[in-house]
Amino acid sequence: xxxxxxxxxxxxxxxxxxxxxxxxxxxxxxxxxxxxxxxxxxxxxxxxxxxxxxxxxxxxxxxxxxxxxxxxxxxxxxxxxxxxxxxxxxxxxxxxxxxxxxxxxxxxxxxxxxxxxxxxxxxxxxxxxxxxxxxxxxxxxxxxxxxxxxxxxxxxxxxxxxxxxxxxxxxxxxxxxxxxxxxxxxxxxxxxxxxxxxxxxxxxxxxxxxxxxxxxxxxxxxxxxxxxxxxxxxxxxxxxxxxxxxxxxxxxxxxxxxxxxxxxxxxxxxxxxxxxxxxxxxxxxxxxxxxxxxxxxxxxxx
Amino acid sequence: xxxxxxxxxxxxxxxxxxxxxxxxxxxxxxxxxxxxxxxxxxxxxxxxxxxxxxxxxxxxxxxxxxxxxxxxxxxxxxxxxxxxxxxxxxxxxxxxxxxxxxxxxxxxxxxxxxxxxxxxxxxxxxxxxxxxxxxxxxxxxxxxxxxxxxxxxxxxxxxxxxxxxxxxxxxx
Numbered sequence: 001x002x003x004x005x006x007x008x009x010x011x012x013x014x015x016x017x018x019x020x021x022x023x024x025x026x027x028x029x030x031x032x033x034x035x036x037x038x039x040x041x042x043x044x045x046x047x048x049x050x051x052x053x054x055x056x057x058x059x060x061x062x063x064x065x066x067x068x069x070x071x072x073x074x075x076x077x078x079x080x081x082x083x084x085x086x087x088x089x090x091x092x093x094x095x096x097x098x099x100x101x102x103x104x105x106x107x108x109x110x111x112x113x114x115x116x117x118x119x120x121x122x123x124x125x126x127x128x129x130x131x132x133x134x135x136x137x138x139x140x141x142x143x144x145x146x147x148x149x150x151x152x153x154x155x156x157x158x159x160x161x162x163x164x165x166x167x168x169x170x171x172x173x174x175x176x177x178x179x180x181x182x183x184x185x186x187x188x189x190x191x192x193x194x195x196x197x198x199x200x201x202x203x204x205x206x207x208x209x210x211x212x213x214x215x216x217x218x219x220x221x222x223x224x225x226x227x228x229x230x231x232x233x234x235x236x237x238x239x240x241x242x243x244x245x246x247x248x249x250x251x252x253x254x255x256x257x258x259x260x261x262x263x264x265x266x267x268x269x270x271x272x273x274x275x276x277x278x279x280x281x282x283x284x285x286x287x288x289x290x291x292x293x294x295x296x297x298x299x300x301x302x
Numbered sequence: 303x304x305x306x307x308x309x310x311x312x313x314x315x316x317x318x319x320x321x322x323x324x325x326x327x328x329x330x331x332x333x334x335x336x337x338x339x340x341x342x343x344x345x346x347x348x349x350x351x352x353x354x355x356x357x358x359x360x361x362x363x364x365x366x367x368x369x370x371x372x373x374x375x376x377x378x379x380x381x382x383x384x385x386x387x388x389x390x391x392x393x394x395x396x397x398x399x400x401x402x403x404x405x406x407x408x409x410x411x412x413x414x415x416x417x418x419x420x421x422x423x424x425x426x427x428x429x430x431x432x433x434x435x436x437x438x439x440x441x442x443x444x445x446x447x448x449x450x451x452x453x454x455x456x457x458x459x460x461x462x463x464x465x466x467x468x469x470x471x472x473x474x
Contacts, residue, residue, distance in 0.1 A: 003454065004421070004454055006398045006399060006401075006402045006454075007402055007417075007421055007452065007454060008421070009395065009398070009399040009402065010399050010402040010403050010406060011322050011418075011421070011422050013399055013403065014318070014321045014322045014325065014327075014403070015318045015321065015322065017321055017327040018314075018317040018318045018320070018321035018322075018327050018330060019314070019317075019318070020327065021317065021321075021327040021328065021330070021331050022313070022314055022317050022331075128311075198311060199353070199355050229395075232395070249426060251424070251426075253424075284425065284426065284429055285423070285424040285425060285426075286424065289422065289423070289424055290421075290424065291422070
């Protein structure tokens with residue numbers, strides 16, 4: 001028996017294969033004029049005669065329209081530009097692609113200290129994939145804490161992070177020894193708001209980014225279906241699904257991610273107006289897929 | 303949104319979805335190209351829908367479910383394996399992933415579609431039922447069988463069980 005994380009790994013691997021074909025197709029199109037090339041080797045499958053001109057027109061439209069927007073970010077040359085940042089490709093979601101850039105990061109991660117900085121980074125990474133509207137900000141914000149009325153679903157962040165003052169708006173930045181004893185702690189910043197995907201799908205989100213050393217394992221939120229895995233580079237990833245028992249169709253995905261350099265992410269994304277639940281359902285599903293959410297926290301642009 | 307813009311923005315996502323669905327990138331590329339060609343013919347209608355992308359995704363699912371017809375006019379290809387240098391060991395994770403891919407490939411198409419629509423696309427049972435043209439209860443049984451084949455269990459060591467029915471009520 002295995003866990004759900006392996007299924008997500010399999011999906012990510014298939015996404016990588018899809019991106020490889022897309023990239024190969026894109027690269028081949030200008031040189032050969034055959035924008036509908038399907039596979040690099042072997043006999044080409046016969047396509048219905050009526051479809052060929054249309055498919056060629058479709059692909060050429062894509063190329064002529066500026067294919068860079070869907071140009072896959074190379075797994076060994078991750079883009080650091082905002083334009084490329086929006087492509088949360090599966091390659092960015094893999095430890096192997098992140099590790100080279102991770103090696104160049106400081107030993108201790110310094111998180112954004114203002115909500116504006118955190119928002120700017122989040123927007124750069126999301127690129128054209130989704131937009132965000134921030135409604136609440138703060139440091140050490142209890143953003144990811146579900147309503148007190150549902151204690152069974154209290155978040156891991158609220159359980160594992162120091163019980164320092166909760167602030168909304170510009171608040172104290174906590175840098176120094178962890179109140180839990182020893183180590184290093186930087187409260188970073190947090191934002192809460194609404195995310196809108198490119199297709200118009202809307203949902204509430206919260207994002208909390210701080211730094212703590214020694215880096216502990218990531219934790220699941222209580223009351224959700226969740227799996228935790230350790231990446232080859234030592235990062236710890238917890239991926240959870242929570243179906244709001246009080247709202248029909250309410251679905252929230254959570255990712256808690258701790259890197260060896262202390263960077264700690266707690267992010268929730270929901271199809272409800274609030275990722276805490278007990279709010280209006282805005283869409284059939286959250287604006288990002290779980291795979292996209294994982295790629296979001298794993299981006300090397302943080 | 304005109305058709306060119308749609309393809310420009312959505313083709314990569316459609317390719318990923320189709321590859322997860324079919325398990326083979328070359329087949330997904332073929333499938334997506336054919337579906338987009340058909341969508342082009344009806345774009346005036348599709349563009350006027352509330353969720354054009356959902357409509358096109360459903361076209362892909364339907365095309366996948368008619369796989370037998372497609373196989374008659376296509377030849378097997380060697381799949382494209384990206385070169386991804388592995389850092390660290392990661393051998394166990396890779397082995398588990400490959401095993402999962404093999405198990406996914408063994409699923410009947412409808413079961414696989416149900417699993418992909420729930421765990422990849424994040425759809426509810428009602429939405430999956432609509433996509434597959436079956437009842438909610440059928441979706442649940444399909445997914446339960448699929449999870450048994452995939453030998454999935456949650457982190458507590460218990461086999462995944464369907465969440466309570468109330469969590470699957472259709473969104474109004």
